[in-house]
Amino acid sequence: MEYVIADSIKDMKPSAIREIFKSLGVPNMISLAAGNPSPLSFPVEKMGNIAKEIFEQNATEALQYGTTEGYMPLRNQVKERLKNKFNIGKPFDEVIITSGGQQAIDLAAKVLCNPGDTIICENPSFIGALNAFRTYNVNLVGIDIEDGGIDPAKLEKAIIDNPNTKLIYLIPTFQNPSGVCMTLAKRKAVLDIAKKYNVVILEDNPYGELRFAGEEIPTIKSLDDDGHVIYCSTFSKILSAGMRVGYCCAHTDLIQKIVICKQVNDVHSNQFFQILVSRFISEYDLDEHIQFVRGLYRRKCELMLKTMEQKFCGDIIYTRPEGGLFLWVTKPGLDSDEFAKLAVKNLVAVVPGSTFLPVQGKKSDSIRLNYSTPSDEQIVTGIERLAKLLNGDK
């Protein structure tokens, strides 16, 4: 039969990253295109021990339906951790466990946006969030990323130009894809603007715990004194991505609506792994494990940067991230789509910058590189392959 697809979905295409991934089966292909944590970052033995304990001690609870809000001990541990480590959580705030950070992003948009409303985001921004927003038929407005984050004056102008703005979506720390960190001054200015115009900020912080250089910067949520910020994060990058355990902290009034939407989305997140994460936090030292992951990524990032310094020449610019998973490489005049195709032909996969643009169909002169997933050898060989393509006048 001929299907009539909903207006908001009918023009949506599988993400370009997924298409690139299809090329990864090619022998000798090196992928610098992933967004995955390093397989070395999973504490397999400890998680295996806990899994065994759960099957022995509380299998029924772990295999039965749970509550939509999440496994209560884990919610309490997340609240405590957010409070103690990040100064996040006012008396009006509540926490819900979500199926990865992605679900929190999706539900925040679902709860707040009518079709035609505007969401302002960084330009470029995380494709998973942009596509989630697109399914709600919203108007996406991008503010260019600069050193130290978006320009608050441009944000204010965008809100004035789009009075139906319902959400400001930001990844202030190790932004995906650019790797940029927003300065504290800009974080404060952005929050002030959100308050002035009564718009909610969705602060997405999946990489915040992966800082391996520089100074911590307070999250926007930690500055939020009256519920203007929805904060979401995840255990994907510090314990395991495949388990799909994330969380969201926001004003109780918003969490109540998010709970209603999550209930009809997937009822609750995987109960077994909620218990596993909870026990990991009780029985082991999560911060010690995070220190290990940071060290791993510092080394991998330094190796990639060192290889780039040695191999790249000409007018290639790249970020020097202080954390997270990504490097952002720019070459003036580059067509990122054409370059990504050329790179795949030369057995190295990268994500074209165009993927991350709020306005679809535009060109980008940048590519995103990932250093967390490839082996050290793959990092070196991958950069060498890229250098051959990027160097010279092209």
Add this chain to the structure above:
Amino acid sequence: MEYVIADSIKDMKPSAIREIFKSLGVPNMISLAAGNPSPLSFPVEKMGNIAKEIFEQNATEALQYGTTEGYMPLRNQVKERLKNKFNIGKPFDEVIITSGGQQAIDLAAKVLCNPGDTIICENPSFIGALNAFRTYNVNLVGIDIEDGGIDPAKLEKAIIDNPNTKLIYLIPTFQNPSGVCMTLAKRKAVLDIAKKYNVVILEDNPYGELRFAGEEIPTIKSLDDDGHVIYCSTFSKILSAGMRVGYCCAHTDLIQKIVICKQVNDVHSNQFFQILVSRFISEYDLDEHIQFVRGLYRRKCELMLKTMEQKFCGDIIYTRPEGGLFLWVTKPGLDSDEFAKLAVKNLVAVVPGSTFLPVQGKKSDSIRLNYSTPSDEQIVTGIERLAKLLNGDK
């Protein structure tokens, strides 16, 4: 701050069932209100063995990001099982693994419905589906459940009256909450009507494998020769509900759109438990386990029916299910909301029939009882408590 919630969400309330569940902490409360599988139905030892193997043999794969469509070996096993056991799956069909059956229901509506479109469903119907549909701001039209399922003539009239009908949502086998099975003749008639008016049927079959009496009836999907039926089911009632592993089989064109929406929903379902289910199917006899669960529920259902025969008197009518988890009890003149409150005061929790009505705020003279979760003793005592309240003229 004052939040402006999206139109489709702002009037949504937590489901009445959730409110009832809050009363379950009261000492000596007996719950006949659940929709949970029996804790005795979880093959804990076998699942524990497999979990151990996964941590030993392919932990990295199980803890890393997976593909949105689902773990390929499991998808293939589901396809094979659907084909061999239920004659489901034409060359145009594809299978996606979902986070429980609930996610498949939610995504089907998201892919097909614009705000204001109509979804036709059985009256009463599954609250989780009704609430999922409500979040898309659709018009819900209920067709009364009768013996042997809805009247196809009434379905046809509803489609004619609502030319913007995009979806017909049906639970043809052991319908929730009524327990009714749709006859084969009605299944055929319903499919013919869907084809005549070019409307998609969403066939929800979470209980189909839990038949403990009577003859198997072919699913509507098995009769579908040109892609009019989206079929969804789950491992929740035959292996574990807490793991959130379900699946959806539909025409490739629809699955592609569902994949796009699922990707921005939760990226993929819990990878570890997808592998665990896959290995369970390879290493153990799933059908043998299902036979065990059927036997368990047959016995529990018979115990509840026997106790009702002994204790209920007067004009109380109830279904005699041949499978599934629920009994549907009707007493002419009963106000189900008032009765459910009275029941909780008398230490027995039931779900008022009003919960399941597509049109909110209406009254029902029925209640839903669950026999899978309570112990044998709780079944007897629970029915005795209900009998005291239901008997007499009230």
